[in-house]
Amino acid sequence: MKSHVTDLVRHALDSLDLAGTPDGATTLDPHVERTRDPRHGDFTTNVAMRLAKPLGRRPRELAEALVAALPASAQIASVEIAGPGFINFTLSESAGRRQIAEILDRGQAYGCSDIGTGTRVLLEFVSANPTGPLHVGHGRHAAYGATLANLLSATGHQVHREYYVNDAGRQMEILAISVWVRYLQAQGIDVAMPANGYRGDYVREIAATVSAGYGERFRVSAEVFREGLPPDAPDGGDQETYVDAVVRRARELLGEAGFRELFDQGLNAVLDDIRDDLEAFGVGYDRWYSERSLTTHGTIDTALEKLTSRDRLYVENGATWFRASDYGDEKDRVVIRENGVRTYFASDIAYHHEKRARGFDLLLDVLGADHHGYVARVRAGLEAMGEDPESLEVRLVQFVTLYRGGEKVQMSTRSGEFVTLRELRQEVGNDAARLFYVMRSNDQHLDFDLELAKSSSSDNPVYYIQYAHARVCSVMQQLAERGQTWHREQGLAALEQVEEPQAKALIRNLARYPEVVELAALNRAPQTLVFYLRDLAHDFHTWYNAQPFLVDDAALRDARLALCLAARQVIVNGLTLLGVSAPERM
RNA sequence: GCGCCUGUAGCUCAACCGGACAGAGCAUCGGCCUUCUAAGCCGAGGGUUGCAGGUUCGAGUCCUGCCAGGCGCGCCA
Structure with a gap:
C-alpha cells in the first residue's frame, strides 16, 4: 500500500516536469510514510517541503500543484494539504477490505516482499x-x-x-590442556589446573569421556608433567607463560598426534553442545x-x-x-x-x-x-x-545483564560461574528468551529480567501477543461448538458492516505489516517487529473487549471472523519471524 | 589520552534516509467479569529528550563543545 502511494506521488512529480531544476530535485525519491496521528490520514509525504527550496517555490503552492497532478486511485479516499506543506492521504474503506482478503489469500506469505531479490x-x-x-x-x-x-x-x-x-589457536589449546589436567586428576594424578585454564564442570565431563574412551593413553606422572615448568600465577609466576609451557609439555609428552586427538575431543564435545543448544533454540x-x-x-x-x-x-x-x-x-x-x-x-x-x-x-x-x-x-x-x-x-x-527480580546476577567467565544459554532457556523457555533478546535495539545494553520473562502475567509481552492468537483460536473453537461454520466469501463481502472504530484501527495496523517487516529487515532492527506485534495484539484485545464476534447475524459474524483470522495470520507470521511459537490455547 | 556505543516519564525502553501535540509497557491511582479465556479492556496522573550552542521552514534525530555510563585501544582470539 505504501508503495502504491509512493508510485502516485512519483507519477505526479514526473508529470510536473521539473527537468532542469538544480540539486537533483528531479531524482528526489518521494518519501512517503505512515502518519502518527490518524487525523492526518493514513500516509503523508513531505516532498513539497523538501522541494520548495531547490525550486524556489512556496511549499504549499507546490503541494497544490502536486495534488492536482496525482493520478486517480480507487484506494485513496481523499488527499489533503496540511501544516507547512504535508500532503496527507486517506485510504478508502475498500482499500482496507482488500487488505483483509489479501492477508487471507496470501497466508504465511503475507508480509513477504521482493525488495532484496538478487542480493x-x-x-x-x-x-x-x-x-x-x-x-x-x-x-x-x-x-x-x-x-x-x-x-x-x-x-x-x-x-x-x-x-x-575458531577451531585453531591458543584458546583452544588451553581447552585441550584443561581437559588433559582434569583427565589426569580423574586418573588420580596430582596436577593442578592452570590459573588460566577452563574450570567449568563441562571440562570434567569431557575428561571423563576421554578417560572412558582412551584409558591410560594420555596418562603421565605428576613428576614428568611438572618437570621444569615455570611457576603459575598463584606461585608468583605469569599465568600466560605457565599455560603456554603446559601446552608445549602436552605436545612433547603426547606427541603431535596425541595432542591433536585430545584437542579434538575437547573441540568436538563443546561444538556438539553448542550445535545442540542452538538447534533447540531454533537457530x-x-x-x-x-x-x-x-x-x-x-x-x-x-x-x-x-x-x-x-x-x-x-x-x-x-x-x-x-x-x-x-x-x-x-x-x-x-x-x-x-x-x-x-x-x-x-x-x-x-x-x-x-x-x-x-x-x-x-x-x-x-x-x-x-x-x-x-x-x-x-x-x-x-x-x-x-x-x-x-x-x-x-x-x-551490546552486553546482557541478568536480573533476578531486582538483583543483578553476577557472572564471571574466568571462574566458570556464568549462566549458560541452556540454563536460561530451561528457566524462562525458548519463546520468552527469543523475544526478550530482540526486544531491545542491538546497540542498547540489555537488562534481562528472569522473573519477568517467567511470569505468566500481563507484564510479559510474550504472553500478551500469544494470548491474542490463542483468543482467535478459541473463538473459532466456540464457533464449531455451536455447530456453525465460517463462510469466507460472505465474510469478505460483508466487511463494510464492521464499523467499530476498534476494528478499523486493527485493519489499519494489519495493512502496515509488510512495511514493518521491510523496515525491520532494512534497519536490521527486529525490535521494530516486536513493538508492532504488541501494538497489534493490543488492537485485537481492545476490539475483542468491545464487541462479541459470534453474533446471530451470519454475514456480520463472518465478516468479523474474517478480520479475526486475518489478525491471527499476521500474528503467526510475525511470531514465526521472531522464532516464537503461537500456541492455540493458553 | 584516543576511538566506538549509549543518555528520552519513577523504572525498562520505542520513535520509519529530520516532520505535525515525543509514544508503549511496568509501577501508582480509579473503573469493567451471569455473555467468545480478566494472561484482557477503559480512564487518570507523570517529560526543559543529560547540559550549552549551531544548522534548518521544522531537531530526540544532523554538527560543535562539555557532563555521565559502557566497551575497546596486544606480535590474544
Missing part, C-alpha cells in the same frame, strides 16, 4: 569460540542473528547463515566454517600472497605487517608474528575475502560490542584486496 547475504553470527558452553550473551547474538536471517529472507534476500568456528546454520580449514586449504596463504603482490605488507621487527593505516585503520596490524605464527587477524582477513570469492554481495557480521575496534581492520583488509569496503556491514550487539 546474496552472508550472515555470520555467534561464532563463539568452542571453549565452553554458550552463555546468555551468546544467546542474544543467536536470537538477533536468527531473526535477522528470517527478516532478510522474508524480504527476498538470499541468506546464507554461517558460524565461524540454524547453513554452514559451520572451520578456521582450521583456512590453513589446510591454503586460503590464508593465498590471501597473504595477494596482499604481498599488491605491496600491502612489510616486515618490521621480525613480524609481517599489513598496511591497515592506509585504509583508515588507526595503525598497521601484524599478520605474521615474529615466531612465524599467523595472527587471528590473518585468518579473518582470508575468511572475509573468501566469503566475497563465494559470490556474496553483502557480508553481514554480527559481533559483540567489545569487537568494535576490530571492524576497521577487517574492512581495511577487504579493501586492500580489491573488494568494496562497503560490502562488509557489521552490527554490534
Whole structure:
C-alpha cells in the first residue's frame, strides 16, 4: 500500500516536469510514510517541503500543484494539504477490505516482499569460540542473528547463515590442556589446573569421556608433567607463560598426534553442545566454517600472497605487517608474528575475502560490542584486496545483564560461574528468551529480567501477543461448538458492516505489516517487529473487549471472523519471524 | 589520552534516509467479569529528550563543545 502511494506521488512529480531544476530535485525519491496521528490520514509525504527550496517555490503552492497532478486511485479516499506543506492521504474503506482478503489469500506469505531479490547475504553470527558452553550473551547474538536471517529472507534476500568456528589457536589449546589436567586428576594424578585454564564442570565431563574412551593413553606422572615448568600465577609466576609451557609439555609428552586427538575431543564435545543448544533454540546454520580449514586449504596463504603482490605488507621487527593505516585503520596490524605464527587477524582477513570469492554481495557480521575496534581492520583488509569496503556491514550487539527480580546476577567467565544459554532457556523457555533478546535495539545494553520473562502475567509481552492468537483460536473453537461454520466469501463481502472504530484501527495496523517487516529487515532492527506485534495484539484485545464476534447475524459474524483470522495470520507470521511459537490455547 | 556505543516519564525502553501535540509497557491511582479465556479492556496522573550552542521552514534525530555510563585501544582470539 505504501508503495502504491509512493508510485502516485512519483507519477505526479514526473508529470510536473521539473527537468532542469538544480540539486537533483528531479531524482528526489518521494518519501512517503505512515502518519502518527490518524487525523492526518493514513500516509503523508513531505516532498513539497523538501522541494520548495531547490525550486524556489512556496511549499504549499507546490503541494497544490502536486495534488492536482496525482493520478486517480480507487484506494485513496481523499488527499489533503496540511501544516507547512504535508500532503496527507486517506485510504478508502475498500482499500482496507482488500487488505483483509489479501492477508487471507496470501497466508504465511503475507508480509513477504521482493525488495532484496538478487542480493546474496552472508550472515555470520555467534561464532563463539568452542571453549565452553554458550552463555546468555551468546544467546542474544543467536536470537538477533536468527531473526535477522528470517527478516532478510522474508524480504527476498538470499541468506546464507554461517558460524565461524575458531577451531585453531591458543584458546583452544588451553581447552585441550584443561581437559588433559582434569583427565589426569580423574586418573588420580596430582596436577593442578592452570590459573588460566577452563574450570567449568563441562571440562570434567569431557575428561571423563576421554578417560572412558582412551584409558591410560594420555596418562603421565605428576613428576614428568611438572618437570621444569615455570611457576603459575598463584606461585608468583605469569599465568600466560605457565599455560603456554603446559601446552608445549602436552605436545612433547603426547606427541603431535596425541595432542591433536585430545584437542579434538575437547573441540568436538563443546561444538556438539553448542550445535545442540542452538538447534533447540531454533537457530540454524547453513554452514559451520572451520578456521582450521583456512590453513589446510591454503586460503590464508593465498590471501597473504595477494596482499604481498599488491605491496600491502612489510616486515618490521621480525613480524609481517599489513598496511591497515592506509585504509583508515588507526595503525598497521601484524599478520605474521615474529615466531612465524599467523595472527587471528590473518585468518579473518582470508575468511572475509573468501566469503566475497563465494559470490556474496553483502557480508553481514554480527559481533559483540567489545569487537568494535576490530571492524576497521577487517574492512581495511577487504579493501586492500580489491573488494568494496562497503560490502562488509557489521552490527554490534551490546552486553546482557541478568536480573533476578531486582538483583543483578553476577557472572564471571574466568571462574566458570556464568549462566549458560541452556540454563536460561530451561528457566524462562525458548519463546520468552527469543523475544526478550530482540526486544531491545542491538546497540542498547540489555537488562534481562528472569522473573519477568517467567511470569505468566500481563507484564510479559510474550504472553500478551500469544494470548491474542490463542483468543482467535478459541473463538473459532466456540464457533464449531455451536455447530456453525465460517463462510469466507460472505465474510469478505460483508466487511463494510464492521464499523467499530476498534476494528478499523486493527485493519489499519494489519495493512502496515509488510512495511514493518521491510523496515525491520532494512534497519536490521527486529525490535521494530516486536513493538508492532504488541501494538497489534493490543488492537485485537481492545476490539475483542468491545464487541462479541459470534453474533446471530451470519454475514456480520463472518465478516468479523474474517478480520479475526486475518489478525491471527499476521500474528503467526510475525511470531514465526521472531522464532516464537503461537500456541492455540493458553 | 584516543576511538566506538549509549543518555528520552519513577523504572525498562520505542520513535520509519529530520516532520505535525515525543509514544508503549511496568509501577501508582480509579473503573469493567451471569455473555467468545480478566494472561484482557477503559480512564487518570507523570517529560526543559543529560547540559550549552549551531544548522534548518521544522531537531530526540544532523554538527560543535562539555557532563555521565559502557566497551575497546596486544606480535590474544
